[in-house]
Amino acid sequence: MEGTRTHDDGIPDRLTLHVGDERRLFERARTRSRPNELVVSPVELHQRNVQRRLREARLPKDAFRFEDPVGICVRVLEAAERSTAAVDRVDRLSLIRSVLDAAAADDSTNLPLPTGTASRDPRHIEQIRTEVEAITNFHPERIAAWTETAGGIDAPIDHEAAALLDAGFGIERELRNQTAKAVSETALVRRATRSITATDGSVWADTYPNIERLTLLGLSSLSAPHTDLVNALLAATPVEVHVHFREGSGEFLRRRIPDLLAVADPGTEAFE
């Protein structure tokens, strides 16, 4: 994508991928007046483990600021004076139930529901929605890729995979009509991703003026929403990004990253 130079291996210049090797973080521990590195992990206890290791090694943690991915996105949106209100899972399930009830009462609904015994269970519908979101981030290019990938599979599985995409996409759209809040915390990640891109990184600079490096730790996958956030940071800000995968799956994920980052316009959603 524009503005992001890449090495021959397809990895952008300011992105470094590691498998394990977290001790590199500890080597950067030093006394500073303010943090210059965001240490980001989706698992809260992992942040605590890093802090515990620092403490046990009597290393200063002044250089680090600990966050989870949603946390940094909320800060970015606050700086951009955008709303950060999001529906939590409990509320989302009750919204899905009312969408399903309304659809059942109205034959003319265009909500594409999957067939099968579990299709009326809000938790089942929510799982479809979250899986579609994790794989595509509702990005038009990935939605198209899903359709094409499904088409390459033998019948009747091809139709099943395509129907799941329609269902996940459809329920997300219905939920947007039900609430003024963001449908999920992941929607806040997308919103922040777009905000970083749209402001050419200035909102990021306002939020984290002293941050030079972002380290993502302890990942057993790299979801499409997190990929797109990383993509926006690499394209629009000068921050260096280090990703540490875990040892059991890291080699596999490392090889997939160049293709995942090739999806342009991060944070774009396929909703009209």
Added chain:
Amino acid sequence: MTGSDRLALAAPIDAPDAPVIEIASPTRRDEARGAMAVAAALREAGVPVRDLAVAVRDLDPYEEPLFRAALQYGIAPVFWTQLRVTRTRPYALVESVCEALAGEAADRETLLRPLELRWSPATSHGADPQSTEWPIEPGAVHRAREALPAASRSVPEWIEVIESTDGVDDRFRRFLEWLDAAPAPEPASVAALLGETVEGYADRGLPETKAADSPALLDTETDARAVVRVRTLVRQLRHKFADRLEEGTLERSWSDVADLAGVIATQRPGRREHSNARALDVFEANDVWTLEVPYVIAVGLTAEEWPNPSQSVLPPEFQEAVLRGEGSSEALAPQPAWVGGRDRDQFVDTLRVAERCVVVTRHTRTPAGDDVARSPLLDHIETRRISESSRRRLVGTERELPPALREIVGGESAERDERPEGDDD
């Protein structure tokens, strides 16, 4: 990317630095007993409890049997788990107060953060509960931010600045005076000051949430539950802070208080009456990532429980296409958890945590008597299996460490009574 990269998810696992000892027990309950007997016997052999950790892929089926077994062997367990209390406003308020008090100086953002989070004086300290003065409304906090300089200053200096700044009302001074009067962090003063903070929130912050809430009052319920949790947390903080000061592992600083609050907040509630550093840590395997502990007891290495691939709604053929990432599917984010990638990560990281020895445990039959197979993850590494007679001596009254483990603890060579791998059962 080629389809063969997909094979990276089944590649061999590098041998761990520490030796692996395997204990197979008949039932889950026996297995839990064996795990805790190992912990108890290691302690008797002089291993400090902080040098031990238990890791379980999924705590749900094991918490109760592990807890019972622990009590039987006189061990106080602490079960660690993810709790979202750190995402709540009352918790953030307590943390922000500690941060405002930490160090010699605070910048504007640090100083105003408690007020954004609705800090209010506790009514027990003379404030009128009916007054609408508190919390300071967001607009006024915003105007103060515009009017005040950004750079760090001490609290007395901030008071001077505020007195000479137009548009910053007297309530800000009252908050600053409260900060200024804060005593040095001692167990009792920490509990008093943060307790006051929580009660101020319960009196004034919580009604704000309720007023803004939908008729179902879901936010209010979350907020109210969080107040209860944070109140408990502050009480525990007093005892734990005292313990840690005594041990010399923490300093009398407000930033160490904030750290400790974070530690307490991420433990599972209900088991924390053993509030001391002499308790045995029991983790879910995902949560031991990057720790360093000499002895790790990994529980539940059965084919059914570890690996336990995530339940996906997607057809396996579609998952496989996304994992292979050929053609159009290269743009789709693959989830290694579909095929046990996350379990592999957790298994490898559990092995890496151990500095001296890993003890893996499993059970071989269900309560109904059906066979339970050994985890295929164990096929990747060499283990030394404990004989059934050794296992019985371990869980029996003599609580005898199996020779293979005794050898590691003592560093001396003991006679081995384990049969070679593959010879068990």
